[in-house]
Amino acid sequence: MSAQPWVRLADLLLQREALVCRMAEGRPPRDFAGLYVGDDEVDGLLAGLPGLDGPGPDRVAAVRDSVAGQIRDARADLARYLAGDSRLAALARTGWLGAGDAEALAVLVAVDLSPARQRLVGYLQDSVQLPQLTLGTLARIVDTPVCRPDAPLRRAALVDITGTGPWSARVAAPDLRTIWHLTGDDAPDPGLPPGTVRCAGDRHSDAGVLLVNGGDRASRLRAVDGRWPGTGRLICPPPDTPAGWAAVVRDATLGGYAVVLESDTPLPPAGRDAIESAGHLGWVLSSARELPVETVPAGPWTEIHVADGEADADDWRRVLGREPDPAYRLSREQLRLVASVAPAGSGPVAPAVRRLAGGHLDGVAVRIRPRRGWPDLILPDDEVAQLRELAARHRGRETVYGRWRFSPLPSVGVVALFAGPSGTGKTLAAEVVAGDLGLDLYKVDLSAVVSKYIGETEKNLERIFGAAAAGDLVLFFDEADALFGKRSEVSDAHDRYANIEVAYLLQRLETYDGLVVLATNLQRNIDPAFLRRISVAVEFVAPEEPERRAIWARAFPPSAPVADLDLDFLARQFKITGGIISNAALGAAFLAAAEDQPITMRHAVLSVKREFQKLGRLRTEKEFERYFDLVNRGADAAPAR
Incomplete structure (x- = not known):
């Protein structure tokens, strides 16, 4: 360290000041310096006051002249050193430090690095309690006014001013992060906001403010890289304390970073002040939406709008090393997240895409991993064809909207309406479509979404749509008329806020790019405005x-023991839905298991009886025919022959 020019100059300046104190002023070292004021000290102070003639100034000038040549040579060496590529030289260029600023920083850092220099400073300041330089002493040693708020060392947060009382008695000390950097330690500043990321690169040299809005996070960062290619970046949220802002400015100055502040809310006044003060740095305000002009820091700024954040073929090859999968339309940020969990090369990408929404929808939706396929869906041919068209519509968005350039208005999303009585297969159909597309099905939990508090329902729904946008999946709203019901005449506040919820959903569906399935038992209860947004309606x-x-x-698995089951009779006599049939088959299986017997007609008919009882439906002899006496007598009776 002693061979470096800035250390040599610092030592010469300290030595000169010590010589002035010892030889010109005749001040001897003394015990308990600074703890009391003696008679001799008072005499010396009176003789040295400005405006009084005395022998002091001549002796001081003589001492200074004796070392002037050495200091002049040392300053020349420092000037050449600052023109090089050392850490101090790079810091001086990035922080817009003049020769005097670099000289002051060299003295302060040298004192902090050496206990011997600290003892010498205690002698210079005639106080054992002041091992660091005060502003008054520093002003005598160097000619740079580091105490001003707009001084480069203060503006870049490289030097702290501490203490109370007279300004000249306050202590100037380099920040610890500054010392670490100049001694070769590039650890991040501990005061940086949580989540800060430092991206290595060339030192950034352009000052000013750049606004980047629109698209997704990764696309905005890509726009920044296009504007300032290859430069290092400090990416962080806006700090919420003055110390946090100082840490951001300091770390960016030391590392030569452009600062990228990511936030969707306007900057607070403290943030605008910090950016305006640190005009030597390049600042980026990255947000999904445009920031109000009045919240942008004063001074010149430029703006970049990111129109589209969808990952293209080059992004897929660069991030995942593979060609794009046409089944997934991912943003660049989503692709980056997928790459963190997906295998490189030709491995399956579907599990990683599903994982995007994992955790975000917990508590407001239930994940259903599709296990059943088209053979399990027993519907009329036309309804099955409509469901296949629904899957094809979602799968073919890239062709129609991408290659064929159809206008994606209101969005590229697909909204389907499944209407019909309970138990007719609406949930099963949604599961089958999701499975055919290789997607997870998320069934929205209305109890966790609907709130009695004004505005909470919309917040919960926004959470659902926002999380769903992070991963390709199918959103399934069962009993959709509870949320998508008709708006009514406003007669009280409840009606007004209920209508607001419906209006919000209408707007949100227009901006959602995924697949939404609405299921209802009563289509006439759905607000007509939603019907215009329906892509596919299946009755x-x-x-x-x-x-x-x-x-x-199909309700009885091949592995189930069955005997004497008359499926033709069951299908002919009982006009019930598929959901009731599934429940009846399951109930028959439990009755047989309790008796440790195969499943027979007796078990099936008795289970149908229980389903009728749940529905409040009468049991007639016309329906049960020869089993009518059985269902009236009970479970222990045998069927009539």
Whole structure:
């Protein structure tokens, strides 16, 4: 360290000041310096007051002249040193430090690094309690006014001013992060906001403010890189304390970073002041939406709007090393997150895409991993064809909106309406479509979404749509008329806020790019405005006898022990939906398991009886025929033959 020019100059300046004190002023070192004022000290202070003639100034000038040549040579060496590529030289260029600023910083850092220099400073200041330089002493040693708020060392937060009392008695000390940097330690400043990321690169040399808005986070960062290619960046949220702002300014100055502040809210006044003060840095305000002009820091600024954040083929090849998967339309930020969990090369990307929404939807939606396929869906041919068209519509968005350039208005999303009585297969159909697309199905939990508090329902819904946008999935709103019901005449505050919820959903569906399925038992209860936004509407009806026969047959797994099951009778006699058939088959299985017997017609008919009881439906002899006495007598009776 002693061979470096800035250390040599610092030592010469300290030595000169010590010589002035010892030889010109005749001040001897003394015990308990600074703890009391003696008679001799008073005499010396009186003789040295400005405006009084005395021998002091001549002797001081003589001492200064004796070392002037050495200091002049040392300053020349420092000037050449600052023109090089050392850490101090780079810091001087980035922080806009003049020769005097660099000289003052050299003295302060040298004192902090050496206990011997600190003892010498205690002698210079005639106080054992002042091992660091006061502003008054520093002003005698160097000619740079580091005490001003706009001084470069203060503006860049490289030097702290501490203490109370007279200004000249306050202590100037380099920040610890400054000392670490000049001694070769590049650890981040401990005062940086949580989540700060430092991206290595060339030192940034352009000052000013750049506004980047729109798109997703990764696309905005890409725009910054396009504006300032190859430069280092300090990416962080806006700090919420003055110390945090100082840490950001200091770390960016030391590392030569451009500061990228990521926030969707306007800067607070403290942030604008910090940016305006640190005019030597390049600042980027990155936000999804445009910031109000009055919240932008004063001074010249430029703006970049990111129109589209969708990852292209080059992004896929660069991040994942593979060609794009046409099934997924990912933003660059989503692609970056997928790359963190997806295998490189040709491995499956679907699990990583599903993982994007993992955790965000917990508590407001239930994840259903599709396990059933088209063979499990027993519907009329036309309804099945409509469901396949729905899947094809979601799968073909890239072709229609991308290659063929159809206008994606209001959005590229797909909204489907499944209407029909309970138990007709609406939930199963949503699961099958999701499975065909390779997506997870998230069934929205209305109890966790709807709130009695004004505005909370909309916040919960925004959380759902926002999280769903982070991962390709199917959003399923069962009993959708509870949320998407018709707006009514406003007669009280409750009606007004209920209408606001519906209006919010209308707007949100227009901006959602994924697949949404609305299921309802009563289509007439859905607000007509939603029907205009429906891409595919499927009407589910109660199954006819052939469908009921197929549902009964599929309701009993091949591994289940069955005996004497008349599926034709069950399908012909009981006009019930697929959901009730599934429940009846399951109930029959439990009755048989309790008796440790195969599943028979007796178990099936008794289970149908229980389903009728749940529905409040009468049991007639016309329906149960020869089993009518059985269902009236109870579970222990045998069927009539």
